Amino acid sequence: MSYCFLPISQEQAEDIAYNWHYEGDYSFYDMEADQEDLQAFLNPYTRGNVFAVLKKQELVAYFSIMPVADQTMEIGLGMKPSLTGKGLGYNFLKNAIYFANYPCEMITLSVATFNLRAIKLYRKVGFQDAHTYMQATNGGVYEFLKMDYIKGY
Numbered sequence: 132m133s134y135c136f137l138p139i140s141q142e143q144a145e146d147i148a149y150n151w152h153y154e155g156d157y158s159f160y161d162m163e164a165d166q167e168d169l170q171a172f173l174n175p176y177t178r179g180n181v182f183a184v185l186k187k188q189e190l191v192a193y194f195s196i197m198p199v200a201d202q203t204m205e206i207g208l209g210m211k212p213s214l215t216g217k218g219l220g221y222n223f224l225k226n227a228i229y230f231a232n233y234p235c236e237m238i239t240l241s242v243a244t245f246n247l248r249a250i251k252l253y254r255k256v257g258f259q260d261a262h263t264y265m266q267a268t269n270g271g272v273y274e275f276l277k278m279d280y281i282k283g284y
Contacts, residue, residue, distance in 0.1 A: 134226045136194060139183040141175060143190055148173055153212045156245060160209060164269045182230075184223070194227045202236040220252045228256070228280065238280040241266075243273055253278050 148162040148169055162169050171177045184192035191214055195207040208227060210220065231238060242249050244263060254260075258278040265272050 133186070134191070134223060134230075135185040136182040136227075136230045137185065139178070139181045139193060141173075143183045143193075144173055144175075144178065144181070146190065147193055147209070151209070151212050153215070157212075157215070159243060159245075159269060159273075168268070184227075192223055194230070196231050198235075199239065202234075203239060204231060204235045204237075205239050205241075206231060207240065216248065220249075221255060224252065224256050228282075236282055238282065239277060240280075241275045241277050244276050245273075250276060250278075253280075256280070 151162065152158065153160050158164065162172055172181070179195055179197055181193055181195045183190055184194055190211065192208060192210045197205050199205045206227065208224070210223060228238060239261070240253065240258065242253065244250075258280045261277040261279045263274055263276050266275050
């Protein structure tokens with residue numbers, strides 16, 4: 132499966148923010164679950180390097196990348212709710228890492244520790260557990276796992 136990464140449009144950001152709703156515990160990832168994150172995502176001046184991910188002209192995911200330290204980039208990603216849990220994540224994430232072919236040595240990401248499905252995928256792709264931490268978000272405090280990917284793995 133081949134993906135196309137393009138700078139996200141305002142229309143696409145609004146579609147994700149207001150129409151992508153996940154089931155059960157995964158509703159934690161709904162953009163509307165945290166108003167501060169929602170406003171940052173919707174504002175083109177604060178959203179950062181966010182890309183719309185298309186497959187056959189359809190918006191299927193989003194991907195963000197941000198430098199966080201010398202030779203280290205942090206990524207964020209989300210797949211359209213109707214496509215999650217169908218075995219598409221591995222190919223999507225490998226494509227995203229290839230797209231993020233910045234001159235860096237490490238790519239890092241954070242994931243809620245309850246999201247065992249995503250953690251399993253990230254480990255399969257080659258991310259390694261770094262540490263856990265607590266973060267205030269979505270009206271509570273949640274445990275997250277920081278994971279690192281050494282390029283060339």
